[in-house]
Amino acid sequence: MTQAGRFITVEGLEGAGKTTCLRAIEQLLEAAGIERPLFTREPGGTPFGEALRSTLLDPRHRGLSAEAEALTVFAARAEHLAQVIHPALAAGCWVISDRFTDATYAYQGGGRGLGDDRIAVLEEWVQGDFAPDRTLLLDVDPAVGRSRVASRGDGEDRFEQEQDPFFRAARAAYARRAAADPERFRCIDANRTEEEVARQAREALADLVSGGAPDG
Amino acid sequence: MTQAGRFITVEGLEGAGKTTCLRAIEQLLEAAGIERPLFTREPGGTPFGEALRSTLLDPRHRGLSAEAEALTVFAARAEHLAQVIHPALAAGCWVISDRFTDATYAYQGGGRGLGDDRIAVLEEWVQGDFAPDRTLLLDVDPAVGRSRVASRGDGEDRFEQEQDPFFRAARAAYARRAAADPERFRCIDANRTEEEVARQAREALADLVSGGAPDG
Numbered sequence: 001m002t003q004a005g006r007f008i009t010v011e012g013l014e015g016a017g018k019t020t021c022l023r024a025i026e027q028l029l030e031a032a033g034i035e036r037p038l039f040t041r042e043p044g045g046t047p048f049g050e051a052l053r054s055t056l057l058d059p060r061h062r063g064l065s066a067e068a069e070a071l072t073v074f075a076a077r078a079e080h081l082a083q084v085i086h087p088a089l090a091a092g093c094w095v096i097s098d099r100f101t102d103a104t105y106a107y108q109g110g111g112r113g114l115g116d117d118r119i120a121v122l123e124e125w126v127q128g129d130f131a132p133d134r135t136l137l138l139d140v141d142p143a144v145g146r147s148r149v150a151s152r153g154d155g156e157d158r159f160e161q162e163q164d165p166f167f168r169a170a171r172a173a174y175a176r177r178a179a180a181d182p183e184r185f186r187c188i189d190a191n192r193t194e195e196e197v198a199r200q201a202r203e204a205l206a207d208l209v210s211g212g213a214p215d216g
Numbered sequence: 217m218t219q220a221g222r223f224i225t226v227e228g229l230e231g232a233g234k235t236t237c238l239r240a241i242e243q244l245l246e247a248a249g250i251e252r253p254l255f256t257r258e259p260g261g262t263p264f265g266e267a268l269r270s271t272l273l274d275p276r277h278r279g280l281s282a283e284a285e286a287l288t289v290f291a292a293r294a295e296h297l298a299q300v301i302h303p304a305l306a307a308g309c310w311v312i313s314d315r316f317t318d319a320t321y322a323y324q325g326g327g328r329g330l331g332d333d334r335i336a337v338l339e340e341w342v343q344g345d346f347a348p349d350r351t352l353l354l355d356v357d358p359a360v361g362r363s364r365v366a367s368r369g370d371g372e373d374r375f376e377q378e379q380d381p382f383f384r385a386a387r388a389a390y391a392r393r394a395a396a397d398p399e400r401f402r403c404i405d406a407n408r409t410e411e412e413v414a415r416q417a418r419e420a421l422a423d424l425v426s427g428g429a430p431d432g
């Protein structure tokens with residue numbers, strides 16, 4: 001019994017409903033008989049990456065330079081690829097990551113204003129031409145996302161403390177990424193209900209799942 | 217009273233005698249009437265950079281990928297440049313850093329085998345053509361350096377736990393850097409006594425110091 005691993009990423013602003021989407025994907029893969037899917041996240045996914053994540057999210061580092069932020073995110077990603085993502089795909093597992101490089105284009109390229117070209121240099125340095133097989137972009141109005149985050153009632157991290165212009169720029173950068181690569185991206189209207197987001201997520205992966213179940 | 221800031225870096229393997237060298241530089245600058253010199257270090261030099269340093273040195277992250285290590289070092293460096301080095305130089309201060317980018321060529325480029333070309337991409341991304349005005353390279357036999365570190369009696373960090381081939385490769389990379397840029401580098405024989413290292417350090421900066429004292 002063999003299966004081909006697929007690399008799926010889920011992208012979106014804070015409060016876009018990524019958790020709902022990831023749960024829908026988990027159920028879909030289970031129903032399709034796809035074994036041992038690996039759910040992971042960025043920044044993070046390894047002990048080293050999670051340590052960098054804690055430093056990145058720490059509100060005490062307010063005012064961190066955009067360059068330092070982007071390099072740290074890619075440092076965590078390099079370790080994630082080396083220790084987790086590439087080995088899992090090589091073993092035939094599906095890997096589903098809560099955010100990946102598109103988030104760096106959105107947050108550091110767009111939100112922080114570094115621009116696509118500078119992010120692309122680091123992407124090439126770390127990944128070569130490696131990219132997800134499918135990316136689900138949960139597009140949400142930043143105001144809707146923020147109200148969902150606020151209703152959770154836990155403290156805000158350094159990104160959640162950002163203001164509307166930051167999130168509007170990040171959303172626009174995400175949208176540009178999706179428009180430039182319609183083959184890889186599936187856009188999900190994340191202003192809608194959880195049930196509707198879950199339905200769109202299943203639909204966005206239906207073709208891959210039907211082709212990715214065990215052969216025998 | 218004005219003075220032109222200079223950027224001085226001190227490089228070398230563990231146990232090369234950087235502390236002795238930095239103390240000699242401090243005394244030299246004081247004797248020359250150079251005010252408010254800023255002594256700093258890499259990786260580190262900012263709260264964010266020091267947090268990354270702790271993660272990098274943590275022996276629990278044994279096996280960290282060379283790419284993640286290099287990116288993390290440059291992330292700390294980007295913040296160090298933005299928050300500390302560039303502002304201090306702009307204010308006319310001398311900045312003396314215990315390690316800088318040559319260490320990345322030595323440790324990650326040489327020791328970890330990433331090679332000069334890949335480090336050069338990140339150097340350009342972070343620094344453009346910014347470089348130290350003078351670099352003092354403390355060249356030490358790795359065995360001599362290690363015996364000095366061992367005599368300190370504190371625990372070994374993740375780099376100090378490396379073996380001889382790593383340090384020999386790092387030393388060779390340092391030597392190549394110095395040979396390629398004799399204008400910037402001054403090599404100090406760090407196998408000798410502390411007094412002799414201090415004397416060589418003073419000599420290596422004499423021309424800059426005589427030109428860098430207050431004008432009036």
